Amino acid sequence: MSKKKNKPKKIRPEVLKGFKDYSPREEIARQKIVSVFKEVFESFGFSPLQTPALEKIEVLKGADYGEDNLATIFNFTGPEKVEMALRFELTASLARFVAGNHELPLPFRRYQFAPVWRVDKPGFGRYREFTQFDIDSVGTASMLADAEIMAAICKSFEKLNLPNYKIRFSNRKILNGLAKMIGIPVEKAPDVFRVIDKLEKQGLDAVIKELGAGRIDKSGDKIPGLNMDNEHIILMREYISVYDLIVTAKHELKKEHDINVEISDDDIANFFVNYNPTAIRYFIKREGREEGIGLGEEQSTAIRNFLTIKKEDQLSVLRYAWSFMVERINKFQSGELGNFGDNKSSEEIKCVFDEGIKEYSTGLFELNEIRKYLEYLNVPEEKTIIDITVVRGLGYYTGPVFETYLDDVPEIGSVFSGGRYDSLVARFSGKKMPAVGASAGVDRLLAALLSKKLISADNTVSEVLVTAMDSEFSGEYIKILNEIRDAGIKAEIFLGETRNFTKQVKYADRIGVPIAVILGSEEFENGQITIKNLIAGREQAKEVSDREEWLKAENIQVTIDRKEMIDYLKKLLSKIKS
RNA sequence: GCUGGGGUAGCUCAGUUUGGUUAGAGCGCCUGAUUGUGGAUCAGGAGGCCGGCGGUUCGAGCCCGCCCCUCAGUACCA
The missing domain is CATH 3.40.50.800 (Anticodon-binding domain)
Incomplete structure (x- = not known):
């Protein structure tokens, strides 16, 4: 016990892994982002809510959380032996608040920005403590609620002087319906969606490979595939290509023909229902460089007509998607079922198929409603794109989903995203309650904007x-x-x-x-x-x-x-x- | 988690091949020329557990083992 020198041990001035200080320069910029969001959402009548950083574990994870489920959150046993954790998102706390306040006037509309914590591997703009900015409308099934949030997001990025943003939106019901329509087994569907979700980042080739046998990434690591059968992969590819093909085809053929013809809505509708799936297949072949387009006279005309549609992009995608469904129905009725699994009775198959059609079409109708509301809300159409390949990772989304991308910083992926989750409040109340919300990762956005010098970076507020x-x-x-x-x-x-x-x-x-x-x-x-x-x-x-x-x-x-x-x-x- | 690169001064890095006394450079920082003016210039100075622990050796920044951290890719992401 006798140490001759009692030298005080020097403490290294370090922060925990994945945590970070914000210098005045960074914090000033961060507060600017937050204050713009706050200003815009308040102008839409959303009020602030604040909730505790620590919650009971079952509030965050549900009653039946398991061990592996806790691996990525900061959880521990607190005083009085209560199992608790630092929140890893804000939505669960919102659901608890709504479920626990029966007198709350509905719909309840709130925004909240606060730090959340996850035990993630740190990366560029990715930390274990980070600020989320959340906005939600709880207790309304109206698609206007969804459209409004999208509109507010648009306004925020305009105000931040980042006009090169785009919101891509879709509906989970469409993908869910699709899986049933083409006979993907229920248990396999989430995997398929997970792979499709990579489309934006990894590209079509990687996605197709992962649906099949798998691929090798840039570092030489093996990524296992889902080993789906060929028939399903081809169908998924057609589906995925709907949006891409419109853009590509439009661009290419416009160059060739310089078309500018007035056409009627009937012409368009006719084109979609009658020719589209075939046309898609031709385009796919062409993209795969197997052969030329090789369209008949009639189809060429239809496509030419289609390409003259100027302000109807969202509608075009919806019609494409609709015709994709119509083709499936035709095939189904003529007995070309495709692979629906061998051990199912035709009665069962019909039941699943009908469900799929119902879900898929409902999804399209809802998107069309959002489309109209966005127009009423004066959101420029070119800023919001219907893209039926949008998935959103979160399992709890049940309806429309949307993701905002900044063209100036594509490498960070989506920056303000969300969707409709109709069953989250049910964890507490037992009753389903419709809700829609979105969430922005402020710190990731900040890191990207600072690195690209897209936001002013002052070191002091002193003038x-x-x-x-x-x-x-x-x-x-x-x-x-x-x-x-x-x-x-x-x-x-x-x-x-x-x-x-x-x-x-x-x-x-x-x-x-x-x-x-x-x-x-x-x-x-x-x-x-x-x-x-x-x-x-x-x-x-x-x-x-x-x-x-x-x-x-x-x-x-x-x-x-x-x-x-x-x-x-x-x-x-x-x-x-x- | 997996694959690969890296860790030496506040920052960017050289040095590791072939182990050998006091570990270097540029930038930055501090002091002065200059206590009524930022930049440039000149003179001087401070600053290193060479990521950590253990091993081999007379001797390790360098060789071996384990661990930690970090960057990129990828997986997971409620």
């Missing part, structure tokens, strides 16, 4: 630094400081020990404050004040290499009467900020 050269005037300095602050200008006084003026200006430069207010004995004698524009000074430094010349460059600062100070500062600030 003015009052330098302090002469300790005998400290009362005067503070008087001036008060005056500036009272005028609503963010100001600080130099608090360092030194009176060395060079150091003070250097400090001002390094924290990035744009204006320095200077008072020495000369100014005091004349009742004046010197105001220096540090931003302009920085520009000037680029051109001047000689020190003497640099010191003489005085047009970046003025000496004025003290009474004019506030007016001058205000003008200068508004000039700098614009």
